[in-house]
Amino acid sequence: MSAVLKAVNLVKIYSGGALPVPAVRGVDLEVEEGEFVAVMGPSGSGKSTLVHMLGGLDTRTSGEIWLDGKRVDTLSESAWALLRREKVGFVFQFFNLVANMTVADNVELPALLAGISPKEARERRESLLAALNLGDRADAAPAQLSGGEQQRVALARALANKPSVLLADEPTGNLDSRNTRDVLRLLGEVHKQGQTIVMVTHDARVASLADRLVSLFDGQIVDDGRITRRRTGTAGEVIDLR
Amino acid sequence: MRPHLLALLAKEPAHGYELKQALEQTFGSAYPSPNIGQIYVTLGRLEKDGLVRSVDVEQSNRPNKKVYYLTAKGRDALTAWVEEPTEGPRVRDEFFMKLVLAPLTGIADRMALISRQRRHYLSLMADLNDLLSGTDPRDRVAGLLIEGAMLHLQADLDWLERCQEDLA
Ligand SMILES: Nc1ncnc2c1ncn2[C@@H]1O[C@H](COP(=O)(O)OP(=O)(O)OP(=O)(O)O)[C@@H](O)[C@H]1O
Numbered sequence: 126m127s128a129v130l131k132a133v134n135l136v137k138i139y140s141g142g143a144l145p146v147p148a149v150r151g152v153d154l155e156v157e158e159g160e161f162v163a164v165m166g167p168s169g170s171g172k173s174t175l176v177h178m179l180g181g182l183d184t185r186t187s188g189e190i191w192l193d194g195k196r197v198d199t200l201s202e203s204a205w206a207l208l209r210r211e212k213v214g215f216v217f218q219f220f221n222l223v224a225n226m227t228v229a230d231n232v233e234l235p236a237l238l239a240g241i242s243p244k245e246a247r248e249r250r251e252s253l254l255a256a257l258n259l260g261d262r263a264d265a266a267p268a269q270l271s272g273g274e275q276q277r278v279a280l281a282r283a284l285a286n287k288p289s290v291l292l293a294d295e296p297t298g299n300l301d302s303r304n305t306r307d308v309l310r311l312l313g314e315v316h317k318q319g320q321t322i323v324m325v326t327h328d329a330r331v332a333s334l335a336d337r338l339v340s341l342f343d344g345q346i347v348d349d350g351r352i353t354r355r356r357t358g359t360a361g362e363v364i365d366l367r
Numbered sequence: 368m369r370p371h372l373l374a375l376l377a378k379e380p381a382h383g384y385e386l387k388q389a390l391e392q393t394f395g396s397a398y399p400s401p402n403i404g405q406i407y408v409t410l411g412r413l414e415k416d417g418l419v420r421s422v423d424v425e426q427s428n429r430p431n432k433k434v435y436y437l438t439a440k441g442r443d444a445l446t447a448w449v450e451e452p453t454e455g456p457r458v459r460d461e462f463f464m465k466l467v468l469a470p471l472t473g474i475a476d477r478m479a480l481i482s483r484q485r486r487h488y489l490s491l492m493a494d495l496n497d498l499l500s501g502t503d504p505r506d507r508v509a510g511l512l513i514e515g516a517m518l519h520l521q522a523d524l525d526w527l528e529r530c531q532e533d534l535a
């Protein structure tokens with residue numbers, strides 16, 4: 126088994142303010158190909174900081190990051206950007222779409238940048254938007270969409286280049302239960318197709334799709350283990366009606 | 368199960384097996400399938416308490432069947448059940464007792480307890496997810512029941528995080 130993503134003793138100390146803030150304090154993590162890892166933990170425990178570093182969006186203070194067997198934390202910013210285009214999909218806690226591009230172009234752009242042919246990029250965009258119930262909003266501008274719709278577009282965009290790993294930070298934070306269901310269905314599907322996923326979430330339904338749970342507390346991993354499934358098939362053991 | 372049977376009998380008289388079917392039909396796949404023996408035992412008790420009465424109905428080629436119907440006293444009991452406020456789901460919590468008391472025993476530390484419990488809740492959630500995706504979307508009663516259970520679990524998880532922040 127090869128790790129798609131690996132962090133070794135990863136540390137992040139923010140030192141911009143009056144006092145240095147240790148946000149991530151020595152994280153070791155290996156994510157296998159096809160694995161779906163949920164990251165949970167209290168607010169301020171370092172979840173966003175961790176996944177930002179893993180995706181090269183924030184620099185580490187010390188430690189190593191490996192992507193597809195290649196050390197990436199030592200890369201220059203431009204080399205990182207190039208690699209990210211091809212290998213990483215990212216959904217942010219606060220979605221950021223390109224405001225002056227249509228929804229369709231927002232989703233197709235990363236695929237085109239990753240070198241996928243225009244025809245394939247368009248097909249992929251169409252199927253992703255359809256899966257997220259956004260097929261009829263392709264020509265809209267992001268500002269014309271609700272927060273939940275924008276977040277779903279951000280997910281479609283992150284998956285457009287068929288990344289080695291999908292990194293997501295609270296991708297259902299702005300969604301109501303119906304929209305969450307669309308996102309859940311798509312995540313379940315791409316995971317089944319072998320997509321590697323690392324996802325920060327407070328949503329237990331989303332987290333329960335994962336194979337494995339990593340719990341952060343105070344910048345450190347305090348628990349790392351499987352989410353087992355009993356596959357009872359009946360409600361009796363889960364729901365207790367009196 | 369007593370008030371559930373009373374409620375079904377308030378609609379129309381029925382025999383034991385019909386009550387089992389009615390429960391299954393009403394609650395759909397989310398209801399732990401009721402045991403016929405338990406239904407008969409419950410009906411016997413209800414009859415003893417004067418809440419239902421039964422008549423033997425003759426059947427050709429088969430033994431008589433007992434058809435149960437609601438008495439006035441039964442209707443009063445049912446009304447009282449419907450109208451009394453229902454207890455919230457969380458009045459006791461065994462896990463919380465473990466969390467508070469375990470450090471005294473030296474058996475497990477709180478962080479480990481919380482982590483294990485969190486993964487257990489997520490396993491339950493995964494089961495509910497499977498259950499929901501295997502449920503006919505038109506079966507609204509079952510769907511709502513499962514969604515309710517999910518929301519309770521989410522609250523348990525949120526509360527677990529509060530315990531972690533304050534106690535661990
Ligand atoms: N740019 C920054 N400068 C200084 N400190 C920061 C910065 N970004 C985050 N922090 C601090 O680092 C710690 C971890 O923050 P982070 O955003 O990773 O938490 P989180 O687990 O994602 O929380 P939430 O659940 O609220 O999103 C916090 O104490 C936060 O205040």
Ligand SMILES: [Mg+2]
Pocket residue numbers: 172173174218294
């Ligand atoms: Mg965050």
